[in-house]
Amino acid sequence: xxxxxxxxxxxxxxxxxxxxxxxxxxxxxxxxxxxxxxxxxxxxxxxxxxxxxxxxxxxxxxxxxxxxxxxxxxxxxxxxxxxxxxxxxxxxxxxxxxxxxxxxxxxxxxxxxxxxxxxxxxxxxxxx
Numbered sequence: 541x542x543x544x545x546x547x548x549x550x551x552x553x554x555x556x557x558x559x560x561x562x563x564x565x566x567x568x569x570x571x572x573x574x575x576x577x578x579x580x581x582x583x584x585x586x587x588x589x590x591x592x593x594x595x596x597x598x599x600x601x602x603x604x605x606x607x608x609x610x611x612x613x614x615x616x617x618x619x620x621x622x623x624x625x626x627x628x629x630x631x632x633x634x635x636x637x638x639x640x641x642x643x644x645x646x647x648x649x650x651x652x653x654x655x656x657x658x659x660x661x662x663x664x665x666x667x668x
Contacts, residue, residue, distance in 0.1 A: 564616070564639065564644075565597050565598060565599045566597065566664060566665070567594055568595045568597070568662035568664055569592075569593075569594050569663050569664075569665050570592075570593035570594060570595075570662055571643070571661045571663045572584055572585045572586055572661050573660050574657070574658060574661070575654075576654075576657055578656060579656075581656070581657055581658070592606075593606045594606055601615065602614075603624065605624075608624075610626050610631050611624035611626065611631075611632075612625075612627050613626070613627060613629075617634065620636055621636060622634070622635050622637050623635075632651075633650070633651070633652055634648075634650050635648055636649050642663055643661065643662070643664075644661070644662040644664070645659045645661050646659060646662075647660075
């Protein structure tokens with residue numbers, strides 16, 4: 541019995557993921573973008589004109605994205621896909637999303653796509 545217990549303890553892996561506020565709802569400050577112009581992706585930091593841009597996702601499905609005024613509502617499709625749309629859903633975009641700790645990455649999934657790959661990154665804002 542002791543040997544079996546040692547086996548199970550040694551087989552467990554330590555969880556090294558960053559713990560943080562991992563809820564999608566809340567206010568997210570723009571942190572930068574990964575883009576490509578035909579080669580490897582590279583990081584683009586916020587500029588003076590967009591370093592205060594943010595996206596706020598409210599629990600009632602409404603949203604405010606300062607750099608994209610088209611999207612006023614969102615719907616979670618599954619655990620990795622979010623649909624953002626205007627009030628009558630005539631204009632929309634699906635995004636893959638990934639939360640790690642207090643960081644959020646959004647990558648367009650369609651109808652608009654980045655051929656070389658791209659993603660917009662945010663950091664959760666503490667509103668307490």
